[in-house]
Amino acid sequence: MEETLRLLYQLQKIDSNLDDVEESKGNLPETVKSLEEEVLEIENKLQEKQTYIDTQVASRNKADDDIKEFEEKLKKYKAQQYQVRNNKEYDAITKEIDFAEESVKTLTQQFEDFENQMSQAKKMLEEYQSFLEEKQSILKEKKEELAEISKETEEEETKYKGERDKLIKRINKDTISKYTKIRSARGKAVVAVRKNSCGGCGNRIPPQHIIELRRNDKMYICQHCGRIVVSDEFTKQPTD
Ligand SMILES: [Zn+2]
DSSP states (O other): OHHHHHHHHHHHHHHHHHHHHHHHTTTHHHHHHHHHHHHHHHHHHHHHHHHHHHHHHHHHHHHHHHHHHHHHHHHHHHHHHTTOOSHHHHHHHHHHHHHHHHHHHHHHHHHHHHHHHHHHHHHHHHHHHHHHHHHHHHHHHHHHHHHHHHHHHHHHHHHHHHHHHHHHTTSOHHHHHHHHHHHHHHSOOEEEEETTEETTTOOBOOHHHHHHHHTTSSOEEOTTTOOEEEOTHHHHSOOO
16 A cells, blocks of 8 residues: 555656646647637638628629619610500500619619628628737737747656656556546645645644554545545655
């Protein structure tokens, strides 16, 4: 058991070092992630706007075609108006002319509406585009910073991870899974006794437990924080 406790204590040391390395990157990894999400969101909005503009353009063009068609008809009707043979025919053709003129009026209004909506959407599209470019350039900058820092810390990280892999092979799986569970809940899983108290939460450890703990023959779990508490002797011995 003593060997296991010692290995766990070493494992915690390495993991704490890895935590420090991660911390030295600051909030850059998070910043990069949230910027990437923002960029994606703006790209989606741009796509939506573009689809809207395409629809407006299609509607505008359709209105334009319809106007031309009615204008053609008007020309034809007006020519026919001179050739009518009676009042009935005249009335019929006049009715057609009125309808075509009314339609041209309505369609022209629609054409202008589509045109206005489209140009407003285009303005917004341009705003989104410049916003996107701005965000993209910040993202690029932050990514480069992160890459730079990662390059610096890579060596350390590789060293600690190598040590960790070797160490883990010497500890049984159940113990590792226990360790991992405490670590994910508490950050630090293994602490040493400090001034007769738990080195993690600071709560006092009863003297009887301190004596038991120093025998290193079983795993002592702090009753308050659930961390594995090892003898303070471990802190004095070289771990590597
Ligand atoms: Zn504790």
